[in-house]
Amino acid sequence: MVVILKENPNPSQLKNLVEWLRSMGVTVHITEGQQQTILGLVGDTSQIDIDLIRALDIVEDVKRIQEPYKSANRKFHPKDTVIQVGDLKIGGGHFQIIAGPCSVESEEQILMVAEAVKLAGGTILRGGAFKPRTSPYAFQGLRGDGIKLLIKAREATGLPIVTEIMDISQLELFSDVDIIQVGARNMQNFELLKALGKINRPILLKRGLSNTFQELLMSTEYIMAGGNEQVILCERGIRTFETYTRNTLDLSAIPVLKILSHLPVIIDPSHATGMAKLVPPMALAATAAGADGLIIEVHNDPEHALSDGPQSLTPSAFALLVEKINRVRQALA
Amino acid sequence: MVVILKENPNPSQLKNLVEWLRSMGVTVHITEGQQQTILGLVGDTSQIDIDLIRALDIVEDVKRIQEPYKSANRKFHPKDTVIQVGDLKIGGGHFQIIAGPCSVESEEQILMVAEAVKLAGGTILRGGAFKPRTSPYAFQGLRGDGIKLLIKAREATGLPIVTEIMDISQLELFSDVDIIQVGARNMQNFELLKALGKINRPILLKRGLSNTFQELLMSTEYIMAGGNEQVILCERGIRTFETYTRNTLDLSAIPVLKILSHLPVIIDPSHATGMAKLVPPMALAATAAGADGLIIEVHNDPEHALSDGPQSLTPSAFALLVEKINRVRQALA
Amino acid sequence: MVVILKENPNPSQLKNLVEWLRSMGVTVHITEGQQQTILGLVGDTSQIDIDLIRALDIVEDVKRIQEPYKSANRKFHPKDTVIQVGDLKIGGGHFQIIAGPCSVESEEQILMVAEAVKLAGGTILRGGAFKPRTSPYAFQGLRGDGIKLLIKAREATGLPIVTEIMDISQLELFSDVDIIQVGARNMQNFELLKALGKINRPILLKRGLSNTFQELLMSTEYIMAGGNEQVILCERGIRTFETYTRNTLDLSAIPVLKILSHLPVIIDPSHATGMAKLVPPMALAATAAGADGLIIEVHNDPEHALSDGPQSLTPSAFALLVEKINRVRQALA
Amino acid sequence: MVVILKENPNPSQLKNLVEWLRSMGVTVHITEGQQQTILGLVGDTSQIDIDLIRALDIVEDVKRIQEPYKSANRKFHPKDTVIQVGDLKIGGGHFQIIAGPCSVESEEQILMVAEAVKLAGGTILRGGAFKPRTSPYAFQGLRGDGIKLLIKAREATGLPIVTEIMDISQLELFSDVDIIQVGARNMQNFELLKALGKINRPILLKRGLSNTFQELLMSTEYIMAGGNEQVILCERGIRTFETYTRNTLDLSAIPVLKILSHLPVIIDPSHATGMAKLVPPMALAATAAGADGLIIEVHNDPEHALSDGPQSLTPSAFALLVEKINRVRQALA
Known part of the structure; x- marks a missing residue:
């Protein structure tokens, strides 16, 4: 200093x-x-x-000359952290593709998407049960029931599951969830972070829309200082003046966070761009830049257009993307 | 549409x-x-x-052509909302000056500052009990004890009190707080907003660091849709590329939010700028632009420099500012 | 360092x-x-x-510990710079109200607006001759002829004139202009700044849409290092994620630039907000924050709606605003 | 509309x-x-x-429903534009790697770097002759002499050259330059764009630090409306609140600009990040996302540390990167 x-x-x-x-x-x-x-x-x-x-x-x-974070700091922990999720590993060369629908809508839907994700090469299932929506009049998710459906989908496919928590009071419902996600809007919900520091479960922590890398690592510190060192960092776009894309995906997050920290870094191109046609190029870019994984929205029912999210890939587009991702990874291996 | x-x-x-x-x-x-x-x-x-x-x-x-928010929309409620806080009113021409320390530190401190605030013309006492701090190693506030000390200061001075809530689980401790503040980082903590919609108490809702006016009013909708229509909007600076000031105070919030909404609008120049010497000019600017109130940090103990916040005014600087604020208000009455 | x-x-x-x-x-x-x-x-x-x-x-x-700019630095020049424009002064307590149309459109128009500006209490006439337009298909200004019309309006009213230069090659046409304006998009047109450093005329330099205070002062240094020390700094809004207003007016520019520099600081609320109804509150705010002047768009012909700019005040709205500005200045004198 | x-x-x-x-x-x-x-x-x-x-x-x-730009709009020109530079092509599947030093410093330096660039697989030589520097006290480039040295380097290696113009008055000196670059700070120097529209030469137009995709395409329209349709678009980072990297490289520029426009899109990871160690991952990401080329800083003299730019690669690091770029391109071919 x-x-x-x-x-x-x-x-x-x-x-x-x-x-x-x-x-x-x-x-x-x-x-x-x-x-x-x-x-x-x-x-x-x-x-x-x-x-x-x-x-x-x-x-x-x-x-300040030294970074104000310690637990996540690569200077004090030079080796890559590898996080175990069921039989899978993330980080330190282990790459996982997380995929699934924006929201869990019904048993039929989540089972169908889970099978499609697995078939295409996805390795972890995502799906929203608690949905942070800007409007109180928008669908808020199936909540506890959504988590139960995700667990059924895991039983059917063997895919571990990740879903988002929004409040400490929901923590009990997450007792059988493999990875607990903290969304961008909760990145600095410090009371929630403290509570997650006291459990023994991988946490997927998304960078806030206007937060710096250092602030992301300080929020990580809230979790790790509590004793839970299983944190996966996730870049999902930051807010800028550009209005064509929903947010601006900052892929420099990958090399920068890997310089500053030993934790795995994954990328969410679906929320960052908000447009399905931008997801494949940005997913491939993230892979080439050295991400440890991706989290991609895939929907189930392309016939029934009204339930498509504009940012979701069809299962076949997702399958094609997974194949290209693998080719890029092999090219750079 | x-x-x-x-x-x-x-x-x-x-x-x-x-x-x-x-x-x-x-x-x-x-x-x-x-x-x-x-x-x-x-x-x-x-x-x-x-x-x-x-x-x-x-x-x-x-x-979209129509705004997606209804309860806070001036189109459906043309008259200014006036919010009652004890014997005081905010909005519709009623102007209040909220002041106090960043954190409640001790009984002696909060009583001393509360007296100074009252003497200088401040009308509501602020003070942090639960502190959202970027670092888990920084002082996290006196929490429940801090609220008790604020209540003592209210008893001593008659000033109503405002303090920040960070999680639903703390709500019980706020049963005797006059105005409950939701900080910028929690502006989209939707579960917390829903809970605050179900109580009958004024809520001071701060705009998030990278949130738009429309998003602020959508968050307001979460509270008002629950039945609690006593919301005070607060601009406290947004994040930009400028690094000299902590944030960029967007004073257009005053006329814009008054066009879009019928709710009172107050300004926090202390957190926005992060520098005491910038607080008086920005407080006067906010007053001239038509704000319904200000929230200003005042500290107690200029002798004991180490406990000063760099963004806090001394009681005498605050008294001088209040006098100027009153002169500007009279000039534009 | x-x-x-x-x-x-x-x-x-x-x-x-x-x-x-x-x-x-x-x-x-x-x-x-x-x-x-x-x-x-x-x-x-x-x-x-x-x-x-x-x-x-x-x-x-x-x-870096010391600021990289010298000529504009208050540390090396503690006294306020006062700039002489005809019989008027700007800075060091001298306040001027610059007003006029976005573009000079015709002799009739500019004369009519100039008279209205003078009558209402404006002290300097503004009007665009060279117009930086995003689209090549939009009106590019009357160029040289526009400057001649401004000079006629000065002859008729006695008001000094300010108008924008866009390229070094236009400099000759500005030989009889009182203040030469450099627009936000040219704040880092370093070749143009160098050329303006070699003439003896006040320069009104606008902050770029995404430039910091330090960069504005470094651009000032390009002018001052050439020998021309008559620079007026102007804040006109920065680009943020907010889309309701055209830009975000950063009024902290006033106290900050006055701490860092000895040069006069004026505010342009018309371009910053892009909406006439936001101009009066922001102009009053700028006055209360201690600006040395304002630059405001006023149009001529409220009957002929199609030629109104949405950000221009009518002469009568402008006259009312000038009166309020004077009241705020007296209140804080 | x-x-x-x-x-x-x-x-x-x-x-x-x-x-x-x-x-x-x-x-x-x-x-x-x-x-x-x-x-x-x-x-x-x-x-x-x-x-x-x-x-x-x-x-x-x-x-507005229709885009306000026409010449660059893919709707009216569905086929990719391919731009000819000497014997090379850019766009429509043709990929070029532009490399060279930030500034041309001496004959020895530029010849050495040009040979190294060629040997490593670079196909076009870049080098700054006119340097837009924030400070008037910083090195402003060798100007006309720098262009002469670039031409010598082209003679020695056969590599076409690209260098930046800063003002219309310099245009004559660019008569033998293969690609004329317009820097980010001049993206809206409309008088310069108009002048470049009247010549027959490829223009490399960089996106401004706070400009949208639509504004970039409107600036392109200034050039193309004049008759010069050879425009190469370049993303080089935008300004955000993040301070670890110099700017935030917005790689969504690649798919977005290719949807909106038929022009080639290249990426400058060196200026965007400002750090050599971030250049390879971002260059690979840009390649995987489908860029038509890259522009990368390479320096000559790793022994003489004081002349290294912190964002420049050594020739050997550059050679290694070119090899990986080619592998990614093959994987996705």
Whole structure:
């Protein structure tokens, strides 16, 4: 951490600050220039509240040099984390394709899609039971019943299941879910993250629509600090001024998060783009950039057009995509 | 709602679509051009899922003409809503200045600040008990004890109190809080909003860091649809590429939200800018733009610099600001 | 400037770096910690290319402490700059209201608007002659003829004139224009800025739609480094995800630019919001926040609706606004 | 185009509007509902100024249905455009790798890099002669001399050259340049675009940092409307709130621009990310997403660390990347 002082700092205030910093266990080096004095802090500065120092009269600015997150930091854990989901692994070279409908609608639907996903080469089943919808008048999901249907689909196909939690009070209903998803809008629902830190289950944590990589890793820290180290990071598009696509998929998330962290990184091209025809190119791009997996919306019933999501692939388009994904992975192996 | 069809739509699909739309109770007018066919839908389209229609093969685009929110919509409720808080009113010409510390730290502190706020002309006391902090290692607030101290400060000064809720499970602790605040990060915590719709208490709802005005009003709809119509809207800065200020305070929120909605609109210049020296000019700007109130951080103990927040005003700076706010209000009365 | 080194830097590379930095005339202090070594650079670092150092193998990051701009920097020029325009002054407490039509359309129109602006209390006349339009098929302005008409309007009313330049090749036509405007899209047209640095005329420089305050001041530096120190800074809205308003007016520009720089700061609420009904509240907000002036679109012919710009005020709405602006200024004087 | 009227529009104003629209040659269909009246306009609406209509008293909103650009629109030109550069082609399945240093620094440097680029499989040489630099104190490029050195490098290697123009006045110096680049900051320098529309040379047009796809295509229209149809579109990162990467590379540009337009689309991962280690994954991602080419920074002199750009690849890293790019292309062929 570097503390930049205002010109001609009050000497007694400076002395107090330096003593206080040293009392926190950090080493302080003072660089005095004609115009500018700089304090260089070395040691463990993660406990120091940067805002407190910035508030001091004699301080112009404070710049953090070490990342404020530890558990997810690759510096302290150089090896890739591999997360076990049933018989499958994610991360460290293990690649999984998660697929399924936006919402679980009925037993018939989820079984049909689950079979199609499995047949096409998908390895994990997704499906929304609790749906975060912008409008209170929109379909809010089958909730607990949706989870039961997902479990039936797992029994029928053997595919592990992932579905989204929206509130701590729902946690009990997730006791037999393989991966618990935290949606973009809940990335900084810190009370929920704390609760998920206390269970022993993989968490799929989506980056918020306007959150930075560092904030994603700080939210991860909420989970990992509680003892649950099984976190899968997911980029699903950020909000920009562009209006043609629903959001802007930031694929630099893959190499950046793999530099900063040891956790697996997966990509959701369906929610990011909001348009089925953009999903295959972005899924292939994510694969080529080194993602550890994908999460893709696949729907069941192309005949009954009214229930198609505009961002969902048909099973046959999905099957074709899986084949291309595999070819890209082989080309770069 | 306007549905724009692709060139040469399949006639039987078109017929199906029109019949389905009419079965939903809306009137459909067809405008056929050489290249383009447009369906004009009139009537109550708020129940129609725009995504379902957009997904149809023959549809190129769908444009909503009516706003998707009703309860907060000024079109259906032209008169300003006035919200009662103890003996005070907010909205419809009633202006309140909410002030207090970022966090409740101790009984001594909150009592001291509450007295200072009252003396300077503040009319409602704010103070954080549950603190949403980016880092799990940062101070998380005094939680339930913080609320008890706020209540003591109310007893001592007569100022109503406002404080932030972070999770449904905390709701019981808020039974004696005058205004319940929902923070920017929880603006789309839909389960929490639903729960707050079922109680009879004013809700101060902050706009999310990357949310639009329409999304803010849709979140309001979650509360109002549950029966609680006492919502105060709050702009507290949005995330942009600018890094000098913490966020970018969007003061157009004041006239825009007052055009779209009948609810009171208040401004938080402290969190938006993150710097005490920017608070007075932005507070005066918000006042001149017609805000119904302000929420401003004031701290207690300028001697003990380490506990100052960099965005908090001293009591004397706050008193000076209140005086100027009153002068601007009189000039525009 | 602070240089943060990677762990265990190669000693001979470190020695080379330190020697090279010292050869540039800066003093280098080395802070060695167990994990981290930091170099503190003091002295004149404005000539050091931060990207070159960041590229070095042994360097993890470089953080600039001093601002990279000098001429516009308040640290080196604490007194407000006052710019003379004919008999008027802008800055240092002098406030001017610039008003006029989006485009100069005809002699009749510009004379009529100029008279109305003057009558209402406007002090400088604006009008577009060269129009930057997104579409090549849209009206591109009267160009040279438009400037001649503005000059006629100045002769008729005595109001100084401001109009926008789009290319160096047009400079000759601006020889009798009082203030030359550089539009948001040209804020980083560095060749144009260099050319404007060599003339002796006030320049009104608009912040780009996605530019930071620092970048605006760096563009200012291009003009001032050439010898022309008469620069008026203008905020006109930045691009965000919000779509209701055309852009998001960032009024924190006023206090921030006045902290960082000694130059006058004016606000353009018309282009920022794109809606006439939002102009008065935002103009009053800008005034209350301490702007040195406003630039507002006023049109001439409310009867002939087709030529109204949706963001222009009628002369009577403008007159009412000027009166309120004056009341706010008096209230805060 | 759809015109949405306010409730209870004045009948004579409505009649005037409809007549005026019909006089412009468009067909107008009126859909009257109880609350809302909608005008459907079909025919060629590209000449109608949407802002004029929006400004009318009786109009609530106007929504454009057809894209406002024509020349670049795939609807009117379904076949991919293939652009000829010397013996090479770009677009329509032809893929080119443009590479070279950020700036041309010396004859020795540019010849060395050009040979390395060619050896590694690069097919076009890039190098900056005119450099748009944020600071006037930074190196501004070798300008005319830089172009001469690029021509020498072309003579030595046979690689066609691309370099950036910053102002119309420089156009003469570009008479022997194979592809003229327009940088992101000049994407809306409309006077420059018009001038480039009148010459017969491929133009590489970069998307601005905060510009939409539609605006990029409107800028393309400025060039193509002048008669020069050889435009290569380039995505180079947009500005977002994320600060770890320099900009956010929006790879959805590839499928989106190929849906909207028939022009070739290339990607610049070097400027977008600003970090050499992020270039290979993003270049591979762009290839997998279907880009028609890449533009990558390669530097010459890894020994002389001070001249490395942090975003440039070494020749050997570049060679390795080219090999992987080819493997991805084969896998998806």
